[in-house]
Amino acid sequence: xxxxxIELQDVAVCYRVPLHPTLSLxxxxxxxxxxxxxxxxxxxxxxxxxxxxxxTALGVVGANGAGKSTLLRVLARVLRPVSGRxxxxxxxxxxxxxxxxxxxxxxxxxxxxxxxxxxxxxxxxMERKLPAIAEFAGLNGFMDAPLRVYSTGxxxxxxxxxxxxxxxxxxxVDEALAVGDIAFQQQxxxxxxxxxxxxxxxxxxxxxxxxxxTVCTHAxxxxxxxxxxxxxxxxxxAAYQQAML
Amino acid sequence: xxAIYDSAGRWWHPLGEVAELWRYRHLLQLLVRRNIAAxxxxxxxxxxxxxLNPLLTMLVLTVVFSxxxxxxxxxxxxxxxxxxxxxxxxxQSSLAAMxxxxxxxxxxxxxxxxxxxxxxxxxxxxxxxxxLALLPLLLVxxxxxxxxxxxxxxxxVAGLLAALFAxxxxxxxxxxxxxxxxxxxxxxxxxTMWLYxxxxxxxxxxxxxxxxxxxxxxxxxxxxxxFRAPLYLGQLPGPDTLLTAAAAALGMLLxxxxxxxxxxxxxxxxx
Numbered sequence: 001x002x003x004x005x006i007e008l009q010d011v012a013v014c015y016r017v018p019l020h021p022t023l024s025l026x027x028x029x030x031x032x033x034x035x036x037x038x039x040x041x042x043x044x045x046x047x048x049x050x051x052x053x054x055x056t057a058l059g060v061v062g063a064n065g066a067g068k069s070t071l072l073r074v075l076a077r078v079l080r081p082v083s084g085r086x087x088x089x090x091x092x093x094x095x096x097x098x099x100x101x102x103x104x105x106x107x108x109x110x111x112x113x114x115x116x117x118x119x120x121x122x123x124x125x126m127e128r129k130l131p132a133i134a135e136f137a138g139l140n141g142f143m144d145a146p147l148r149v150y151s152t153g154x155x156x157x158x159x160x161x162x163x164x165x166x167x168x169x170x171x172x173v174d175e176a177l178a179v180g181d182i183a184f185q186q187q188x189x190x191x192x193x194x195x196x197x198x199x200x201x202x203x204x205x206x207x208x209x210x211x212x213x214t215v216c217t218h219a220x221x222x223x224x225x226x227x228x229x230x231x232x233x234x235x236x237x238a239a240y241q242q243a244m245l
Numbered sequence: 246x247x248a249i250y251d252s253a254g255r256w257w258h259p260l261g262e263v264a265e266l267w268r269y270r271h272l273l274q275l276l277v278r279r280n281i282a283a284x285x286x287x288x289x290x291x292x293x294x295x296x297l298n299p300l301l302t303m304l305v306l307t308v309v310f311s312x313x314x315x316x317x318x319x320x321x322x323x324x325x326x327x328x329x330x331x332x333x334x335x336x337q338s339s340l341a342a343m344x345x346x347x348x349x350x351x352x353x354x355x356x357x358x359x360x361x362x363x364x365x366x367x368x369x370x371x372x373x374x375x376x377l378a379l380l381p382l383l384l385v386x387x388x389x390x391x392x393x394x395x396x397x398x399x400x401x402v403a404g405l406l407a408a409l410f411a412x413x414x415x416x417x418x419x420x421x422x423x424x425x426x427x428x429x430x431x432x433x434x435x436x437t438m439w440l441y442x443x444x445x446x447x448x449x450x451x452x453x454x455x456x457x458x459x460x461x462x463x464x465x466x467x468x469x470x471x472f473r474a475p476l477y478l479g480q481l482p483g484p485d486t487l488l489t490a491a492a493a494a495l496g497m498l499l500x501x502x503x504x505x506x507x508x509x510x511x512x513x514x515x516x
Contacts, residue, residue, distance in 0.1 A: 015514060016514065024425060024426055024427040025425045025427055025428070025431070026427075028425065073354075073513075076356060076357050077250060077357040078353070078354060078355065078356065078357050078513050079510075079513055079514070080252055080510035081252060085251070085252055085253040086250070086251070086252040087249065087250065087251050087252070088249070088250040089249050092357070094355070094356050094357075097355040097356045098356065100351065100352050100355045100356065101352050101356065103279075113275070114272075114275055116271075117269070117271040117272035117274075117275050118269075118272055118356065118358060120268045120269050120272075121271065122271055123271050123274075126271075
């Protein structure tokens with residue numbers, strides 16, 4: 001029995017890019033009759049095979065449009081692959097996307113509870129963790145203020161704090177880790193390293209191989225939706241940097 | 246200990262969704278609470294606001310129609326209000342579910358939530374509103390002098406059947422609306438037509454015999470009857486009505502659930 005936290009077998013993701021603006025029922029019927037192509041296929045990922053052992057920190061690099069975000073979405077269970085198989089062992093938490101679910105009218109405290117609920121956590125669990133989350137995000141004085149008075153950085157910090165405090169088995173970090181000042185970025189990286197030490201699986205997408213080199217044990221290089229290179233962090237990142245120059 | 250997700254599991258979708266909803270029950274609670282609070286927050290009347298609409302409708306329609314239907318329908322306000330409340334459960338929760346799903350489309354494209362959660366939250370809200378409306382309904386019954394019998398305990402049960410039907414309907418139209426832009430408006434028009442085809446405002450008897458045969462095909466007719474009978478007629482609904490209502494509720498739920506969960510993955514592919 002494999003001990004993999006994440007397993008992708010021949011995964012392919014295809015977006016159907018519509019050639020016409022949103023179809024009404026009538027337009028759809030007309031197009032069916034006329035046999036006109038309604039959309040074209042855009043293969044964001046193809047033949048992706050991946051096995052990530054538990055406790056690995058995987059860095060994902062690639063040019064824009066290589067399929068990195070798509071891969072994260074597949075791992076986050078947001079997208080179901082068109083073909084192939086995805087197996088995930090454990091709970092998955094997307095770190096910065098959580099901010100999308102926050103309600104601007106609710107207070108910081110209420111949003112922490114909401115964020116936790118969106119990650120499938122129970123109320124008791126979140127109530128216990130609330131002080132620690134507020135502390136880490138550095139938002140202690142703002143807990144009772146509605147989120148609309150927060151700055152973008154504050155919202156991002158809150159999202160990061162909630163997502164990482166939730167003891168997920170797999171953490172997904174998209175490249176927007178650039179939000180927040182340097183002190184906060186350092187804090188985040190430190191926390192991520194702690195997670196790796198504790199055995200949490202990490203998948204980080206970044207344009208900065210240098211940043212990934214400090215945290216990741218393994219790396220994956222995506223190009224045009226296919227796996228170009230994968231393996232130990234150093235060689236893959238070095239090859240990527242070489243190719244990009 | 247650790248939940249395993251396998252995208253290849255065929256039975257995963259319809260059944261797994263139920264397990265996922267249970268796991269996300271706290272979120273469900275928060276969504277329902279937010280829906281309810283949103284209605285009361287900005288109103289002076291608070292709780293009474295959600296009841297004001299059907300109450301006013303009932304008042305106006307009573308004034309206009311009670312003399313017309315008076316011989317056939319005694320206690321018209323009770324007849325009307327009970328039917329109206331149940332109709333609102335079905336109509337409003339399916340509309341709300343559809344709108345909530347579309348409104349939250351961008352969120353669903355960024356993080357995972359069980360896709361059925363919005364429909365379940367909408368129907369849960371509708372059910373709660375119905376239960377809250379029971380008290381004023383009973384007060385209205387007392388005010389017009391309708392006798393209250395012990396069988397009114399059955400009303401929440403009938404409400405639950407209607408909620409199951411509403412959930413199935415909500416999921417069905419949500420799945421369609423996610424695919425086609427004009428389903429939202431089309432459905433609203435259909436709902437209005439459907440309301441007139443259901444004997445909410447009028448007694449079922451006034452329908453001409455040629456059409457009367459087809460009336461029985463309307464599932465909401467039976468659901469309304471089940472809800473209305475304990476209060477209006479002072480008796481439990483007949484076994485035919487009850488069986489048809491239960492079958493319609495479970496059938497619609499199954500249909501809506503299967504259609505929605507099979508289409509759920511397509512939601513996030515809207516680029």
